[in-house]
Amino acid sequence: MTRETVYEKLNEVFRDVFDDEEIEVNDSTTADDIEDWDSLEHINLIAAIEQEFGIKFSMGQVVTMKNVGEMVDIILSRMD
Amino acid sequence: MQELEYPFDSEYILKKAKSIKKALLEEKTTRIQKKIAVLGGSTTHDIVKVLELFLLHYGIEPQFYESEYAQYWQDAMFDNAALAAFAPDIIYIHTSNRNIQEYPQLSDTEEAVDAILGETYRHYEVMWDKLQKSYHCPIIQNNFEMPAYRLLGNKEASDVHGRISFLNRLNERFYQYAREHNHFYINDIAYLSACYGLDRWADSFYWHMYKYALCLPAVPVLSFNVANIIKSVYGKNKKALVLDLDNTLWGGVVGDDGAENLEIGQETSMGQVYSEFQEYLKRQKDIGIMLNVSSKNEEENAMAGLMHPDGILKPEDFVLIKANWEPKSKNVAQIASELNIMQDSLVFVDDNPAEREIVRKSLSGVAVPKMDSPEQYIRILDRSGFFEVTSLSQDDRLRSEMYKANLERKKEQESFGSYEDYLHSLAMKGTIKPFEPLYMARIAQLTNKSNQFNLTTRRYTQAELEQISADNAYITLYGKLEDKFGDNGVVSVLIGHREKEILHMDLWLMSCRVLKRDMEYAMLDTLVYTCAKAGIKEIKGYYYPTAKNKMVEGFYALMGFTLEKTDETGGTVWYYKIEADYENKNKVIKVVEA
Numbered sequence: 001m002t003r004e005t006v007y008e009k010l011n012e013v014f015r016d017v018f019d020d021e022e023i024e025v026n027d028s029t030t031a032d033d034i035e036d037w038d039s040l041e042h043i044n045l046i047a048a049i050e051q052e053f054g055i056k057f058s059m060g061q062v063v064t065m066k067n068v069g070e071m072v073d074i075i076l077s078r079m080d
Numbered sequence: 081m082q083e084l085e086y087p088f089d090s091e092y093i094l095k096k097a098k099s100i101k102k103a104l105l106e107e108k109t110t111r112i113q114k115k116i117a118v119l120g121g122s123t124t125h126d127i128v129k130v131l132e133l134f135l136l137h138y139g140i141e142p143q144f145y146e147s148e149y150a151q152y153w154q155d156a157m158f159d160n161a162a163l164a165a166f167a168p169d170i171i172y173i174h175t176s177n178r179n180i181q182e183y184p185q186l187s188d189t190e191e192a193v194d195a196i197l198g199e200t201y202r203h204y205e206v207m208w209d210k211l212q213k214s215y216h217c218p219i220i221q222n223n224f225e226m227p228a229y230r231l232l233g234n235k236e237a238s239d240v241h242g243r244i245s246f247l248n249r250l251n252e253r254f255y256q257y258a259r260e261h262n263h264f265y266i267n268d269i270a271y272l273s274a275c276y277g278l279d280r281w282a283d284s285f286y287w288h289m290y291k292y293a294l295c296l297p298a299v300p301v302l303s304f305n306v307a308n309i310i311k312s313v314y315g316k317n318k319k320a321l322v323l324d325l326d327n328t329l330w331g332g333v334v335g336d337d338g339a340e341n342l343e344i345g346q347e348t349s350m351g352q353v354y355s356e357f358q359e360y361l362k363r364q365k366d367i368g369i370m371l372n373v374s375s376k377n378e379e380e381n382a383m384a385g386l387m388h389p390d391g392i393l394k395p396e397d398f399v400l401i402k403a404n405w406e407p408k409s410k411n412v413a414q415i416a417s418e419l420n421i422m423q424d425s426l427v428f429v430d431d432n433p434a435e436r437e438i439v440r441k442s443l444s445g446v447a448v449p450k451m452d453s454p455e456q457y458i459r460i461l462d463r464s465g466f467f468e469v470t471s472l473s474q475d476d477r478l479r480s481e482m483y484k485a486n487l488e489r490k491k492e493q494e495s496f497g498s499y500e501d502y503l504h505s506l507a508m509k510g511t512i513k514p515f516e517p518l519y520m521a522r523i524a525q526l527t528n529k530s531n532q533f534n535l536t537t538r539r540y541t542q543a544e545l546e547q548i549s550a551d552n553a554y555i556t557l558y559g560k561l562e563d564k565f566g567d568n569g570v571v572s573v574l575i576g577h578r579e580k581e582i583l584h585m586d587l588w589l590m591s592c593r594v595l596k597r598d599m600e601y602a603m604l605d606t607l608v609y610t611c612a613k614a615g616i617k618e619i620k621g622y623y624y625p626t627a628k629n630k631m632v633e634g635f636y637a638l639m640g641f642t643l644e645k646t647d648e649t650g651g652t653v654w655y656y657k658i659e660a661d662y663e664n665k666n667k668v669i670k671v672v673e674a
Contacts, residue, residue, distance in 0.1 A: 019098035040125045043289070047296045048095040059285050 001079045027069030084137040086464040090300040104136040111141040117168035119152035121175035122293040134307035172220040176293035201253045216543045218263040225273040228282035308465035315528030318466040320370035324430035334385035345390025358392035368476030372400040374411040379403040409442040420592040473522045475569040485565035503668040506563040510669040512606040515549035515556040531628040534589040581617040602666035621654040
């Protein structure tokens with residue numbers, strides 16, 4: 001799976017979870033960039049991403065992810 | 081909304097919660113409004129969010145009070161202006177084994193273990209008592225799920241020091257409290273987590289990351305269960321099943337295969353599956369669910385199938401049997417009308433997806449569970465929560481008999497010259513008295529369920545009704561009706577509050593099962609006498625129109641009241657001056673009065 005495809009799918013998930021068709025995420029996107037992305041929505045976002053890609057993040061990964069770019073790195077590493 | 085019907089896709093619901101809510105709010109349905117306080121011992125954010133969806137789907141528009149993180153006990157026990165101002169209609173306490181403060185130590189004596197158990201239990205009991213005293217509303221309380229690990233292995237269950245033993249005993253104390261308190265309901269997360277799979281349910285990732293006592297994907301399962309209890313408390317359970325026959329109640333097609341070749345009974349595995357399903361349905365009947373048949377069959381064949389010697393359900397277990405070649409949607413609508421219940425009180429059970437689609441499309445509100453493989457029928461029906469039991473009255477147990485007696489009456493009616501002759505022939509006996517504790521559960525049930533013959537559609541919880549009946553400012557009456565075909569139980573409920581010499585009718589309702597029996601006149605007679613005795617000179621009646629109560633628009637006129645005013649929504653106010661020479665309006669029911 002290419003980084004572009006991951007982003008395509010990821011954007012869909014973000015749009016579903018935050019119910020906003022305008023969202024477009026990139027490597028440097030963080031929770032500060034999306035209004036509704038608070039700690040409570042974070043859990044839903046993580047769960048929806050896990051479901052979309054059929055993977056499960058470890059606690060260590062969730063705790064240390066700094067931005068969407070790092071999240072995509074993890075997703076890609078699991079896709080091989 | 082199909083997305084919210086069992087078996088639902090939890091991940092989808094969590095992901096799409098916002099857009100599902102939007103869609104639900106766009107539906108043009110009338111919903112009752114309820115204030116629900118959620119007191120959590122762990123994070124409740126998504127639980128509340130998803131609970132809202134299920135409640136909206138059930139026709140309840142909730143407003144929530146959500147305690148701060150893990151503040152359930154503080155919120156309940158100490159002065160809480162915010163909660164008091166919120167005035168909850170129902171309180172849900174979401175605690176889990178994460179909230180247990182002390183478990184037995186291996187070195188503890190048996191007495192010491194008992195003491196810890198007692199103390200842990202008291203922590204909850206004082207809270208429930210306090211909440212009941214402060215808010216007089218129903219309480220829903222989680223029991224405890226099993227622990228995620230077992231230090232003593234299998235011995236955890238039997239050794240008094242084991243946590244499994246401890247939690248089981250604690251749960252039993254909770255159940256005892258539930259048995260002794262009417263408005264207290266257990267939300268059985270011990271069962272839910274077992275069904276879901278405890279390892280997944282108790283995934284500690286969600287506890288350490290977000291302080292959720294259960295895994296996020298299980299949240300809809302939990303919220304759905306709570307929603308089922310709430311909708312049941314507010315009278316929104318289904319009432320009747322409409323069952324297909326061929327490949328639903330037995331294997332095979334009776335018209336083609338012949339009754340003797342049907343799969344039912346202990347001979348084959350498939351036969352056993354259908355027997356177990358019939359057994360399950362028979363027990364549904366015992367809790368007051370009315371069983372009916374809609375089958376595309378010659379009636380003769382349908383009956384032959386139902387009389388199969390190995391069958392568990394017999395023709396007499398059903399209230400109505402429609403075996404014909406009409407569209408099922410027509411038969412189902414007919415069943416609702418003959419039983420005198422709303423279409424949305426029915427569950428349609430059919431293995432054929434095409435038939436299900438027709439019923440789903442043409443009859444709004446009828447529940448149509450997806451029944452695809454016979455070995456899953458019981459689970460699908462059971463987990464759908466259509467008939468969630470929060471109270472079980474004598475009436476529930478006898479319901480099928482009562483409706484069948486009704487059909488007998490209809491038949492007899494046709495053989496009489498005049499309607500009044502017929503009414504006399506029924507030898508009706510009424511009991512009309514102020515509310516009594518014995519009937520309170522049934523009265524509460526009626527006030528929450530009756531939609532059609534209901535002038536104000538005001539809903540009351542049992543706790544409120546108990547308060548009202550003890551309050552001198554109120555006049556309450558219940559009416560019970562018996563006749564030669566059987567006892568209809570409590571069928572009419574009146575509540576009025578007194579302001580000086582005027583009685584304002586807050587509630588006047590009657591069960592549609594006794595329409596046109598002159599019971600409403602008997603109720604008026606007793607009401608007038610009760611008022612006269614209490615020095616009341618005038619009765620004021622109110623009619624508030626809803627989508628369902630058009631049948632009583634002209635009720636007060638019929639009762640001899642005079643119209644005082646009409647508001648812009650079609651609501652009306654009526655008055656009735658009580659005269660000394662009042663003459664009984666009921667001439668056909670022999671009434672036992674207070």
